[in-house]
Amino acid sequence: MSVLGIDIGGTFIKFCGKEKNEIKTGKISTGNDINKVISELEKIMKNFQPDVLGIGVAGLYDKKTGKLTHSPNIKFLEGLPLKRLLEERFNIPVIIENDASAAAFGEYCYGAGKNSKILVCFTLGTGLGGGLVINGNLISGVSGSAMEIGHTTIDIEGWHCHCGRKGCLESYVSSYGLERMYFMLTDKKLSSTEIITLANEGNTEAMKAIEEFSKYLSTGLMNVIHTFNPDVVVIGGGIPQHYPAVISLAVSSLKNKAFSLPFRDCQIKKAELGEFSGAFGAMALAERLIDESS
Ligand SMILES: [Zn+2]
Structure with a gap:
């Protein structure tokens, strides 16, 4: 077959x-x-x-x-x-x-989530997608819409999200969120790709925008770690692929705010399948x- x-x-x-x-x-x-x-x-x-x-x-x-x-x-x-x-x-x-x-199921079967018991996957691109695999089973909900982690609210009066709501995690943790953070620091409109290139060249403002971004990412990570107590969280998508340091930045911020018990038992990894x-x-x-x- x-x-x-x-x-x-x-x-x-x-x-x-x-x-x-x-x-x-x-x-x-x-x-x-x-x-x-x-x-x-x-x-x-x-x-x-x-x-x-x-x-x-x-x-x-x-x-x-x-x-x-x-x-x-x-x-x-x-x-x-x-x-x-x-x-x-x-x-x-x-x-x-x-x-x-x-993507979560792919990382579970062939990538960074192999052999995990509870796997949460973040896909960080234009938007922010989420996936969940428990004991080898993809949990996508009764309708198919589970793990819309990007559209969970982190600030009820926060930034506008592409979905029409306010303060969704995605309005901060996405390429357009990063672009907005950079704009607020510099008054310059650049694409997330350009910001990442600048950060990789050592540009201070671009690096600062990514550091700010990583704090919001860590809040998203904290929410799923407190909810699911996973052993592995995999982060995929263009931003971590081209600027992997965003993951270690988010993990250091996470360490200071998450419960220490679920934090201790959770590995945060970059997606392997690009x-x-x-x-x-x-x-x-x-x-x-x-x-x-x-
Ligand atoms: Zn939204």
Whole structure:
């Protein structure tokens, strides 16, 4: 039996499949309509000829209806019966999860979360996604929307979040949160990528913005550590990938504020699968589906 995992994001479709027991990954542009997505998927499917397809998709995926109900970065997929569409088109079983949940499962099966008992995963990019794996089981909730850690409130009168609420963790801990912190320090508008490049060159203000950012990240970490008492928290996404010191900064701040008992037993690690955590996770979900049905 062969499996394929696909991570559908706003900018890229990333895939991960096995060819002669060798894992292959790749990415292509998502495009801006469903037909483009399907035609790109057709090409990948031809290569791998999977028996089961796993999908991670950015947004709120409703497990009961098989539709993506809310996806600010892939608007054209909103409301589409994605599961039915893909199953009819490719004539194989399709399993779909939110992309951050898929990323957590990928890190559990193939990355930094291997052998953990309680794994929490943060995916830190444009937004902030979360995932949870307990004793090898992905916990994505009855509807599929668990672990929206980015949209838990840390300040009821705080900054505006892209979701429309105020003071969400994501409004601080995301690329746009970092951009805002840098702007408040310097009055200059730079992208998070530019800020990280500057910080890596030793620019004091950029480093200061990231230090500020790491304090909010540590509050997010504290909240999940106090809630789940995990043995591993994995942090993935562009920011920690290109500026890994953000993790040690957050851990030192966390040490001063979290309960010492759950802090003692928790390892905070950088994601190992880089930008492919979600695709690996989608592949692992397809593998799990085969195991369960055999
Ligand atoms: Zn929000």
